[in-house]
Amino acid sequence: MSEGQSGHANFVLPLLRPGMRVLALGCVPPAGRGDVRLMASLGTATHPLCVVGVDVDVDDLSEARHASLLSAVSTTEFVASSPTALALRSASFDVVYAHGVLDRVREPRCVLAECARVLRPGGLLALSTPDWSRTRVTPRTANVDAALRGWTMLRKREGGDPAAGRHVEDWVRFAGFSDIRSRARFHRGADYRQLGRTIESELAEVLRDAGEHMDPQLASAARSAWMWVRGGQGEVSQCWVETVAVR
Template identity: 80%
Template sequence: MSEGQAGHANFVLPLLRPGMRVLAVGCVPRRGRGDGRLVASLGTATHPLHVVGLDTNVDGLRAARRASELAAVSTTDFAASRASELAVRSESFDVVYAHAVLDRVPEPAVVLAEFARVLTPGGLLALSTPDWGRTRVKPRTANVDAALRGWSMLRRREGGDPAAGRHVEDWVRQAGFRDIRSRARFHGGADYRQLARTIESELGEALRGSGESMDPQLASAARSAWMWVRGGQGEVSQCWVETVAVR
């Protein structure tokens, strides 16, 4: 759905210094098995640097570990862990980087408290958080609008916030971080029809799981996504809010 997690981490790379320990939370793409490029890009940014990638997708972590080994990036490790309960010691990392995490969790404050816990005093928090409300889709047909509305409704019902990017700076401030810098960046190059397929798939999964109590709004949105997939090519420029703060 985007140019890839590794590209989204570019704003973090200038912050890294030799000897740092970096925690990459949510290091596996939402769909697919993951290729390890995010952790590898961080792990090779400077030397020596130790990067630990955490995610709940065990299969994706396994694939990312293999890819990292094939690329001979020896300064990376991977482990399964929820963002709300990080399986690492307190004050053990100099940088925490999280891509597309806060929009998927029901309690961002809990996750941010965990990020603060594992950072050393003066450590850096770096977040890449989407704001789907500002995503630019061309052509933006009636089917596209209906599919996006239904998908956003589904995400909210599941406890996430597809517009998390517009709130992230306030959340970080409330979590006690300081020296907060935040900016919106539009990432182009996403596959128009692949975005439609992803939305169609997620809506379809939700409908199949609902049994006889099928939601007519989600069903209508799924039909619109189906039409979007078959409606030709287009362009997507997704809005990501890049936030850096000090613990």
């Protein structure tokens, strides 16, 4: 549920220098592909900035690779790999950037351990991690609250943590990083009714798969999302925690 070309990587850009090697985790969504091309464009002809995009979906990576070729960015590479076991050499990157990754994995500390492994000593870790518990949704009706509670429950059952942003600084410290700096930034998120529609769709898909073993709490949340979508307009401002740390 990211907002497309929204500037999520802006806090990373001042950290980049020509000649660096940058790892971009979770690069497949459209916003991620845009971040990869934007970062790669900061290099120069004599000192290119090489960006390696990593994601688990091979088909989507092929699309990302094709999009990169069309935009004439020749200093990008794409690798299919799990974030908990990166198929990359140790100490081979100057910067690791991950947008919207730690909230969707079962083992965020394992991901951060891999980030530490592939970074060179003194390398930088840059994370953009959502905290849905602080997301501002206006108007915040009873149906909106019920739908968000059900969706949060679903995400946790699937192994993620929609409020990962509130824990990320502790996880980074546990992984051995130093000079940790974090700040919360609010971005205009998905369209108000579109967010409700997305939540309704995700809940409905799980309920269809469950059949007669349908969870009544998720069913109730899906009904609330249905009501949300058919209500009036509103605004969404999503909380993202931006964290920078040194290997």
